[in-house]
Amino acid sequence: MKDQQPSRVDQMLNLLVEEIEERMRVGKGPPPAAESLAVEAPIPPVVPQAEPVKSVEAVAEPEVEVVEPVEAVAGFEEMELEERWQPPAPAVSPKAARLMGRLALGLLVAIVLINIPLNRHGTTLATAMPDSAALIIRDGLVVKEEDDEEIYVLQDGKLRWISSLDAFEHFGFTWGDVHIVEDGFLDQFEKGTPLHVLLKCRDSPHIYRLEGGVKRWIVDIAAFEAEGHVWEDVQFVSCGHLRDLPDGETIPPGHGPPPQP
């Protein structure tokens, strides 16, 4: 038993010396073998190995000449390793790569989900929030307050009310253009003249202005021009459609019942 013990220690010491020699040979750059060793033994080998060396001294007195150089080398190694020891790289497992793949897949699914239109206006989860804080105030901006039906367009810094659905379509707006803002947000803007659409049928000389669902007869050219209208705003519709629209006050008011187209 006592005979076998020194030989085991010898073996350990030989291994240690070989390792130290190899490291000294390689110099400062960490060899690949050292890396794999570091992975297996993450704690610097200096401290735990001090004890076995002492025990060798105590048990195997005659082998002092073997132990002493090892102690010397171990001391040197201690200094060396303290200088160049770095935390060992953890064993590379594919966990992070797998996690990355899953994260990418999850994101892809999320992107698809938040871009699915939720209603016929094409509102998606990503664009569902009232976006007054997100607006860039510029000409052509179409806005509507949350609890108000009126739609406005910003032109020359003024809000112009779009007076009817026909006007909305006539001026080329779509529901996708409309930005819903919090109530009261539009109070900060000056109001400009409303945007109207003018209706006329081919069999009648009269021109009507569609306003809030009723047609208002424009009595003459002077009134037409005084209201700031231009011929490009006149939209041709069927006379039947015009007749079906309820009558409103004439422009200017007080000209009696309007003629029917």
Place this chain on the structure above:
Amino acid sequence: MNNLAIIETILRNRHRFFTEIRGGVELGQKMRAMLVSSMAFLALYGAVMGSTHSLWQALSSAAKLPLLFLATLVVCSPTLYFFNLIFGSDQSLTQNFALILTAITVTAVLLLSFAPIVLFFLLTTSHYQFFKLLNVGVFTVAGVVGVTFLSQGMRVVSASGKEGAQARRNVLRLWILIYAFVGSQMAWTLRPFIGAPSMKFELFRQLGGNFYANIFASIGEILGFFTVR
């Protein structure tokens, strides 16, 4: 080589990775893997950014963000290569390319890791200027970490050529500045990536203004000094 496994190697064992680049070990495979994974991650992040506006913007940003990084890489890498050559580097252009690609890959991975946060803010706030600045911040952090990797990689790959090492380090610092300027100008040219909510979708916006003035204006609006019109 697994495209994602290479990222794990870069992140966990970068010294070995750079040593392999120095030795020219499987450079082609490495570059292909980095290119595929970084482009995929950048596309995903681009899609997240664009989702704040519309589906078209999401698709457009998914295509444009990888393009932005690729174009910057192509524009900037010859400068780094030739300047390094002048100051005694023995690196090849492919090694240079691989190192810059490593930086882009690290940036892309970090952007991917930030994507859930950006997505969270996308769904919970609608302040355009804030969202824009949030993204600028995310890109800055990811970019800085990316170029740090590049700097470390350069040190390892150039370890054999001691002559002119200090000069090469200075060149790299200067190059990183150029890279940032070119990248930001490229981003400005390829904008919009987020898409202003009050504007219709457009693939590219008219040139005019510059990146830095725009960021300054956004900060001003967030702090309540003025409104961007």
